Amino acid sequence: MAMLTRLTSSGTTTVAPGSPKGLQRFQNYLTAFLWPGASQRQQRKASTQLDAIDCFTNDLVNRKTQKWEELRENLMKPVAEDSNYGANFGQNVGLMSKGMMSDLKTLRSPQLGLDIRSLSQPQLDNLLLATLEIKNKVDFLYLIRQCVRWQQLPCNEVFISCLKYLSSLGRMQQLESLAETCRQLKHPFANTYSDLAPFKAIALWHNGNSDVALMTLHRGYGGSLNTDEGRRMIRVAFRTIVEETLAQKSEAVLISLIDVARDIYREHKDIFVVACVWKQCFASDWFCDQKSAGELFEHYKELQQLVDRRASPLCSSFLSRHNIDAVHRLIEVFLQHNQRTACGNCLSLLFNYQYLRKDLRACAEIVKSCSELEMPLNELQNEQFLSLFLDQSDPFETTAGNRSAAKYKTKSFQYKF
Template identity: 80%
Template sequence: MLTRLTSSGTTTVAPGSPKGLQRFQNYIAAFLWPGVSRQQRKASTQLDAMDSFTNELVSRKTQQWEDLHGTLLKQPNAEAGTTTKNGNSFGQSVGLMSKGMVSDLKAMRSPQLGLDIRSLSQPQLDNLLLATLEIKNKVDFLYLIRQCVRWRQLPSNDVFISCLKYLSTMGRVQQLESLAEVCRQVEHPFASTYSDLAPFKAIALWHNGNSDVALMTLHRGYNVSVNTDEGRRMIRAAFRTIIDETLEQKSEAVLVSLMEVARAIHIESNDIFVLACVWKQCFASDWFCDQKSAGDLFEHYKELQQLVERRASPLCSSFLSHHNVDAVHRLIEVFLHHKQREACSSCLRLLFNYQYLRKDLRACAEIVKSCSELDMPLNELQNEQFLSLFLDQTDPLEPTAGTGNNNTSQYKTKSFQYKF
């Protein structure tokens, strides 16, 4: 039997009771491991010190943000050129602040940001958005975008374009939809210029894997966007991006959908541009199925034949810049098949220049022979270049003596005496 002394006397505790057993175990533990209780008290002391340090650190960061926030909002109605007490413009102050806060922004995320853009002027909002874009601060950038949507306050056009492009690369379709709604409500010119931001939403959908919806979005917005130069440039750039990535990923299903959209745009708007972009990428591809698709398009659309003929030189130069000589050879064959002699002659001259710079005598000889058979002679300079290469001489164009350091060098042509 265990006994316990109390103020009223001695109290007996039954051995089998829970309280008695717990006290007995505590006595045994204290006798066998006297250091345990001391370690527990020490750990408790360490936890208290850590909590105190954490609270102090959080308070310090909060106070730092409040000081910066208060400084920013001291001049809510300041203009773009307003200077601070130190003589710096507001844009410079924001720029310096954004660079100095790079390490602290990770600890000051929304909803702790607490900045109300209604107190900012247009230049101030532009500078804040550009600062977050510069350091790729997605969290604070999205917070500012939500503020713009909430209070229907949009940045200037150039900054707005940068924000829309960044949102499209991130695949933020919802934010783009909200900004498009704000543009309609405040009658912003972007609502009509970009057809409710169709190019940006299409790229965002494309990055999210919704290729069919992206193509449908571009198709719906194409007729409206092409009415202005800026809208036409942006929506065509979106089409080119999708076309290039489709051919790089070798997606047959997406290529079929893309051709359907291109044909529909040609029928509705009489615009051959999208079809021409699809044709170019398929024609330059190394895959036979893509080349076959390009051949079918070229045979079916007379407008495409005329466009390619007009742009033969830039098209050939583009292929040669990527060292795609095979595409140039096939392009020459296409021009010969459709009796487009002027375009064919232009490609032959460009191909000769390319091979001459590489000092490929055999390729140059074949080009000269083909030009002779086709009655498409090279110019005099190229003939002399071929002879120089054949005779293993230097370039026939040599700088004249006495040019010195003049910026405009004068050249003379070597004279050749033909013996045949």
């Protein structure tokens, strides 16, 4: 078999035609001999493909750069040119990809970012509300930093929404900065909410600092009682912590809550916090919680009077959650303390609840208990019980017409018990 040879700088090199390199070179020589223009066309084709890829890449980069420039230009437009700036800001930011977040940080620097000093009060309010509505945390926190830096706060209503959102996020640093700003500006919130104590307490609670949260509530409680709004907000914060404590079944935190409630009552003679803890413990399914509720009820005469006055709303609250056991225990408590009016109201509400569910046995037990306790139901409830009894006891009343007729007959008479 013939051997292929090629000249090199060191001499002649022999290549075996059976080797892969020899076959490839042989095919190249044969192609060049038979079709002299083929190799040039392949080179031009390869060059054309590379040019197309380069053009596509350049076009992609240019489009991305152009999109960023347009977006940046939109963000930097004066507010007067766009009345919907607050909404467009969050929308434009939402269109960015994750890869552009570093550029966004640069854009939001104090030298390049939005300066709220150029905004009017309504424009600042609308911008903050827009970020709150769409839960745009990044833009919201940026605006809050601007408010602190330039000591420009939104209107009271928007400010409350901002404080609630910050407390839900557990942002103590921002809350501390806003509290300091309120003190410097002598903003009414500094006194109304006792240095923003309710919001700080919720933020601390969400961060897991339960002891510090309760301490913050305790310290700020007295100052918040000076105004109706302050009293309402501090109570909402306390109730929130109590409800979440019982939901998490944290016995250690419950003991701390009871201690704080006792201290607040002793210092400010406000029974609300004690009643708040009592209600949650009383409604609990756990025996230890119910025992704590019983001890509080026995110890505070004011708590007994408050529960007696609010027996109907309290019972309705339990029934709305279908907590029948709590209603039964509440009736027993009223009987033990000879609170007959409150007991009668609870029995009446419990009868209405069972009647709507067509529970004849439960209604019969209530009627019997009312008779033994000499707390009769009203005339309408007596008629309802008799109607329910006849509907379920007559086997011949199978059609809707017969049942309607029976109801009509029972309502045409007056029954006395």
